[in-house]
Amino acid sequence: MTATVIDGKALANQIKEELAQRIQTLKNKGVIPALTVILVGDDPASAVYVNSKHNTFTQLGLKSDVLRFPAETSQEELLAKIRELNNDKTLHGILVQLPLPKHIDTNTVIDTISPEKDVDGFHVSNAGALMTGNPRFIPCTPYGVIKMLESQNVNLKGAEAVVVGASNIVGKPMALLLQKEGATVTICNSKTKDLTSHTKRADILVVATGRPEMVTGDMIKPGAVVIDVGINRGADGKLKGDVEYASAAQVASAITPVPGGVGPMTIVMLLVNTIEAAERA
Ligand code: NDP
Numbered sequence: 526m527t528a529t530v531i532d533g534k535a536l537a538n539q540i541k542e543e544l545a546q547r548i549q550t551l552k553n554k555g556v557i558p559a560l561t562v563i564l565v566g567d568d569p570a571s572a573v574y575v576n577s578k579h580n581t582f583t584q585l586g587l588k589s590d591v592l593r594f595p596a597e598t599s600q601e602e603l604l605a606k607i608r609e610l611n612n613d614k615t616l617h618g619i620l621v622q623l624p625l626p627k628h629i630d631t632n633t634v635i636d637t638i639s640p641e642k643d644v645d646g647f648h649v650s651n652a653g654a655l656m657t658g659n660p661r662f663i664p665c666t667p668y669g670v671i672k673m674l675e676s677q678n679v680n681l682k683g684a685e686a687v688v689v690g691a692s693n694i695v696g697k698p699m700a701l702l703l704q705k706e707g708a709t710v711t712i713c714n715s716k717t718k719d720l721t722s723h724t725k726r727a728d729i730l731v732v733a734t735g736r737p738e739m740v741t742g743d744m745i746k747p748g749a750v751v752i753d754v755g756i757n758r759g760a761d762g763k764l765k766g767d768v769e770y771a772s773a774a775q776v777a778s779a780i781t782p783v784p785g786g787v788g789p790m791t792i793v794m795l796l797v798n799t800i801e802a803a804e805r806a
Contacts, residue, residue, distance in 0.1 A: 669790025
């Protein structure tokens with residue numbers, strides 16, 4: 526079997542086209558959806574993500590500002606800037622690019638963003654809203670994954686879904702969304718014993734560990750749908766997923782590539798959340 530490739534880039538482009546009408550309706554009312562991204566320090570991967578978010582927004586005629594702070598910026602300085610942005614009525618979305626330098630407490634920073642502008646969906650109240658079944662902003666990466674599964678007409682009701690990785694930004698919200706759609710969900714982490722016994726059961730396998738190519742074809746149930754969230758830059762400069770694509774594609778029925786899979790979907794779901802924030806405001 527050779528798996529169907531789930532083309533995240535093509536799906537992201539299709540969603541962008543569908544958003545054009547909503548953007549126009551807002552513009553007709555004099556509203557231009559506006560996002561401000563805060564980048565602290567000089568992590569090269571973060572700089573790439575921030576640029577690509579900025580370019581996507583400006584290409585569609587939305588407003589995007591990037592505020593760059595040096596790595597030694599104090600937490601208080603950062604919080605003061607966020608409070609100022611919270612009060613800016615022309616701004617609909619605020620995003621703090623993670624990871625932050627070690628001297629800054631990520632949760633404190635995220636929870637200082639107004640929940641109405643938290644387009645990443647990481648604020649504790651937005652995480653709670655997702656958990657209790659009435660999401661306001663769904664974190665972009667798992668939201669994009671759900672859209673990819675929908676595009677393939679994957680039946681989630683009663684399906685065995687396994688999420689490898691349990692972070693607040695990917696694994697946990699991913700598991701909640703799959704569960705909301707009726708899947709039976711297992712969440713694995715770095716302490717999971719006999720990982721393969723879990724991954725092998727999965728009709729839908731989502732991998733988000735940051736461990737390059739750790740899931741191989743022999744760990745996958747024949748016919749499974751495999752979603753590779755990982756983005757790892759190899760020594761050769763090439764991007765690799767958390768799944769070993771060549772062996773996995775021999776076993777899976779459908780699989781996302783890296784690059785061109787979940788990455789472009791994450792950015793387009795940020796657009797969706799920002800447009801929604803502008804519509805609500
Ligand atoms: P984190 O480092 O925050 O979390 C990794 C998770 O994976 C943890 O829960 C950890 O377990 C678990 N884990 C690590 N090693 C193993 C292992 N050997 N077996 C099972 N579980 C393991 O990472 P993120 O969730 O932020 O990101 C994960 C990956 O997704 C990265 O490659 C990142 O670059 C990528 N990413 C891609 C995005 C996209 O747009 N495509 C967006 C965001 C992230 P424990 O809890 O025990 O520590």
